[in-house]
Amino acid sequence: MKVDELLKRLESIKIDENKIRERRKIAEHLAQMPHVNESPRIIVHYYIMTINEDIYRIGSYINFLKFGIGEILSDDAYVYVFVDDVHCPAYYYFPFLTNVYLLPYAYLSKLGIEKYYAVPAIGLEYTAAVIRYPDIKHVVVEVADIGTAATNTNLPTLTRDILGTKEISSSKADNILSRFSSQELFAGYTFNEARDIINRYYNDNDISLAKEVGAIKRAYNHIFQPFRIVYDLNTKQFIPLSHVLPTKAF
Numbered sequence: 001m002k003v004d005e006l007l008k009r010l011e012s013i014k015i016d017e018n019k020i021r022e023r024r025k026i027a028e029h030l031a032q033m034p035h036v037n038e039s040p041r042i043i044v045h046y047y048i049m050t051i052n053e054d055i056y057r058i059g060s061y062i063n064f065l066k067f068g069i070g071e072i073l074s075d076d077a078y079v080y081v082f083v084d085d086v087h088c089p090a091y092y093y094f095p096f097l098t099n100v101y102l103l104p105y106a107y108l109s110k111l112g113i114e115k116y117y118a119v120p121a122i123g124l125e126y127t128a129a130v131i132r133y134p135d136i137k138h139v140v141v142e143v144a145d146i147g148t149a150a151t152n153t154n155l156p157t158l159t160r161d162i163l164g165t166k167e168i169s170s171s172k173a174d175n176i177l178s179r180f181s182s183q184e185l186f187a188g189y190t191f192n193e194a195r196d197i198i199n200r201y202y203n204d205n206d207i208s209l210a211k212e213v214g215a216i217k218r219a220y221n222h223i224f225q226p227f228r229i230v231y232d233l234n235t236k237q238f239i240p241l242s243h244v245l246p247t248k249a250f
Contacts, residue, residue, distance in 0.1 A: 019145075020227065023126065023143040023227035024227060024229070026049070026078075026079055026126060026128060026143050027128065027141040027142075027143050027227055027228075027229045028141075028229060028231075028238070029049075029053055030049070030079075030081060030128055030130050030141050030143075031130070031139050031141045031229060031231035031238070032231070033055065033083075033130070035083065036083060036130060036132055036139055037139075037233065045057060045058075045082075045083045045084075046058040046080070046081065046082055046083075046105070046117050047080075047081040047082075047083065048061045048077050048079070048080060048081070048109075048119065048121055048124075049077075049078055049079040049081055049128075050076040050077060050078055050123075051076050051077075051078045051123065052076065055081070058117055058119060061119055061121075062114070062119055065114075065119070065120065074112070074120045074121050074122050074123060075122065075123045076123055077109070077121030077122070077123040077124050078123060078124065078125055078126065079124070079125070079126045079127065079128050079143070080102075080105065080106035080109055080110075080121065080124055080126070080127045080128070080146070081127070081128045081129075081130060082098070082099050082102045082127075082128070082129050082130065083130040083131075083132075084098055084099070084130075084131060084132070085132045085133075085134055086098060086131050086132070086133060087133070087134070087135060088195070088199050088203075089198065089199060089202035089203065090194075090195045090196075090198035090199045090202070091131055091133075091195075092131065092133050092138075092140055093198065093202075093217075094194075094195075094198060094216075094217075094220055095129035095130075095131045095140055095141075095142045095226075095228075096129050096142060096144065096149075096220070096224050096226065097191055097194060097195045097198075097220070098129055098131060099129070100180070100181045100191040100192070101116075101117070101177055101180075101181070102127060102129060103127060103144075103146070103149055103150065103153060103155070103180075104118075104155065104176060104177055104180050105117045105118045106118075106124060106127040106146050107146060107150045107155045107159070108159070108173075108176075109121040109124055110122060110124040110146055111159065111162070111163065112166055113162070113165065113166060113167070113168060114166070114167065115167070115168055115170070115173045116173060118173075120166070124146055125145065125146060125147075126143050126144065126145060126146060127143075127144055127146050127149070128141060128142065128143045128144070129141070129142050132233075137232060137233040137234050138230055138231065138232060138233065138239070139230070139231040139233060140228070140229075140230050140231075141228070141229050141230075141231070142224070142226035142227065142228045143226060143227045144224040144225060144226045144227075145225065148225055149223060149224050149225075152185075152222065152223040152224075153180065153183065153185055153223060154180075154183065155180065158176050158179055158180055159176060162176075185219060185223060186215075186216045186219045186220060186223075187212065187215035187216050187218070187219045189212075189216060194216045194220075197209055197212050197213060197216065198213055198216065201213045228241065229241075
């Protein structure tokens with residue numbers, strides 16, 4: 001191997017390691033949010049986390065936009081976050097299946113659009129699903145790169161005709177969300193279909209679906225390339241991934 005090729009490869013490895021550390025820091029910070037650790041019950045919430053690790057609920061963030069400091073927040077926005085309590089195993093193992101619209105909202109926010117739960121936040125780099133599983137007092141956090149996941153789910157194509165705009169109609173937003181959710185991204189299955197197959201596999205012990213679940217898992221990991229951590233709310237410790245809920249062989 002030529003020296004310049006070796007240097008390029010080593011530089012690539014260094015960048016990957018930096019990205020892993022970056023996502024780990026984000027995930028660990030989100031897993032220990034007071035709202036996640038202290039609330040008796042979580043009602044679905046969306047947040048924006050800034051580069052300085054300040055966290056704003058979407059409603060508060062929008063109010064700041066109205067008061068004229070939105071441009072600063074928009075540039076400093078870093079992670080688009082979704083938080084929820086769940087009881088279905090599909091959401092424990094595949095957090096980004098919890099909310100089919102999470103990635104579109106994050107991507108529209110990065111484009112600077114305000115509609116539904118999308119807010120102008122052009123600095124966004126990541127999206128995160130923070131899933132609290134009350135049955136076993138675990139919090140699962142997965143962090144994904146918005147650009148990578150958007151490309152792998154065709155969002156640039158679905159939003160091509162709204163580039164450069166700051167406002168879109170409800171019908172246009174609904175069309176984007178509908179087209180996104182109807183895609184068969186997970187080994188020929190939509191978000192909802194993939195979720196239902198996984199739940200049948202775990203809840204109903206339907207081992208005949210092992211092949212389908214394995215294919216869905218591979219597609220999911222390719223699309224989101226998530227960084228994952230699990231946090232125990234009782235011990236306040238991070239759990240090695242090999243020690244979490246038992247998994248079946250795919």
